[in-house]
Amino acid sequence: MPIELSPEVRQFCEALRRFLEHEVEPRSRWIEEHDTIPDELMQMARDLGLFGITIPEEYGGAGFDLAGKCAIEEELGKSNYGFASVIANHTGIATTGIVALGSAGQKRQYLPRMATGELIGCFALTEPQAGSDPAAMRTTAVKQGDRYVLDGEKIYITNAGIADVFTVMAVTDKAKGTKGISAFIVERGFPGLKVGRNELKMGMHGVSTAPVVLERCEVPVENRLGEEGMGYxxxxxxxxxxxxxxxxxxxxxxxxxxxxxxxxxxxxxxxxxxxxxxxxxxxxxxxxxxxxxxxxxxxxxxxxxxxxxxxxxxxxxxxxxxxxxxxxxxxxxxxxxxxxxxxxxxxxxxxxxxxxxxxxxxxxxxxxxxxxxxxxxxxxx
The missing domain is CATH 1.20.140.10 (Butyryl-CoA Dehydrogenase, subunit A, domain 3)
Incomplete structure (x- = not known):
């Protein structure tokens, strides 16, 4: 039987449909040719509330469930794919980890600004030797006092070029295999984090896809998401x-x-x-x-x-x-x-x-x- 959507989700989808038709579609060819999203379109997306659709209401988001997210994704699929990818990545894999595993302090620090789109998120898992096989991950996180030192390279990271907050997977205990992979919130300004050049892709024009290098990147212990080994x-x-x-x-x-x-x-x-x-x-x-x-x-x-x-x-x-x-x-x-x-x-x-x-x-x-x-x-x- 069809999923019953809340009145709030249906109303949002109607507003999104108008936004896509009147604002995104007229700019779609420009996005395709310039491989970036215009600043004014990003701001209009913020004003619409697109960046906060999956973030709980207590942190300034709409708090839509998975069914609501899918209804919005279906609408986004009818418009520019690059624009859809920016929104989908931020409201999906880039924020769900913080919502699910984040401490109260982490949620207060990051989610309100991610809900407004002031902070853009991304999810850094894939590596040159670890794509479909996360167990082969080589990025490490070594605890030294009150912080972890991360070293490694991530590739093909969606939104990396514009992201302010990176959810990074790294190995904290190699002997435990996938159970030794932990997750960390890494801010763009942390010393040792470098974002490479935007990749030229077959499609998905408009959304940044770039490598992320971590060279002795120091991350405070309080920025670990959940317990050690919960990342995978x-x-x-x-x-x-x-x-x-x-x-x-x-x-x-x-x-x-x-x-x-x-x-x-x-x-x-x-x-x-x-x-x-x-x-x-x-x-x-x-x-x-x-x-x-x-x-x-x-x-x-x-x-x-x-x-x-x-x-x-x-x-x-x-x-x-x-x-x-x-x-x-x-x-x-x-x-x-x-x-x-x-x-x-x-x-x-x-x-x-x-x-x-x-x-x-x-x-x-x-x-x-x-x-x-x-x-x-x-x-x-």
Whole structure:
């Protein structure tokens, strides 16, 4: 059964829809070509309250639950992917760790300013040798008196170029494997933290993706998130929730691609007929809609599982795997339906085709999702 959204979430989604249509979409081509989000658009997002949607009300946020976050992600999926990524990363993996594990002091210090967008967050897990295998992590955190000294390198960190607050995973006890990974709140101004040059990417234009280097970066003990060894556990929970929100965004992207394709089919003529009259293209459009609808149902199933307080590991991975793979096929079909126009930048279809590709890679590749699904199915009991 469909997830029931609160009146506050529905109202916010309506306001967001207008904002995306009137403010983001007119700037979308500029974002794509300049690979950055205009300052005035970031400020308008702050004014709308976008940066605080998942932060508890007591710290100045809206306090929306996962279902509310997914509803917003679906709307964001219908607009510029780079802009959506800035918001999604900040309101997802960049803040959930602090909300879940943060001490009262940490929450008071960071969350109110993260809710307003004064502070932008990012999540630093991936390393050159540790992407799908966090156990291979080499970044270390050695306790020395009242602080930890962090050394290591993170790569492909979303929002790194604009972030003020970094949630960094580092090894505090190598002998314990993943149970020896801890999480730290690292401020941009801490000595020893350096952000590298923005990477040039296939898609996701507008959002910063950069390496982060930690060279004897001193972090106060009070900036450790939770107990030692809790970092990996929280990271996995964060990524599980994040997989469902990515799936929701993919649903929104499919919505847009289907609408654009249907509109083009009704106006484009070939052989003396509108191409909407050709059965081959009709079937292609029908398959796109089936993939989108199935994806939405898988997102709703995962949300129902989480709402019941269950782990949802299987359902989250199924949702991410299916929807991201489906989006790839839908985007390819949209390019095919548009023909040569679909390959041209002016139509914007090729942009979504490029943007869609990352969804099968980050926050757990399709292969990792299959591993997780099989593992869950093969569990005893």
């Amino acid at each position: 556990i929280q990271a996995m929970k964060t990524l599980t929730w994040g997989r469902v929100t990515i799936a929701a965004r993919c649903v929104g992207m499919m919505d847009k691609l289907i609408a654009r394709s249907a509109a083009y089919m009704k106006t484009r003529a070939q052989g003396g007929r509108r191409i909407a009259e050709y059965q081959g293209l009709q079937w292609m459009l029908a398959d796109m809609a089936v993939a989108r609808d199935a994806s939405r149902l898988l997102v709703e199933r995962a949300l129902e599982i989480f709402a019941r307080g269950e782990r949802g590991t299987l359902e989250a991975s199924v949702a991410k795997l299916f929807t991201t793979e489906a989006l790839g096929k839908v985007a390819d079909s949209a390019v095919q339906i548009h023909g040569g126009m679909g390959y041209m930048r002016e139509a914007g279809i090729e942009t979504m085709y490029r943007d869609s590709r990352i969804t099968r890679i980050y926050e757990g590749t399709s292969e990792i999702q299959r591993n997780i699904i099989a593992r869950e199915l093969l569990k005893d009991g």
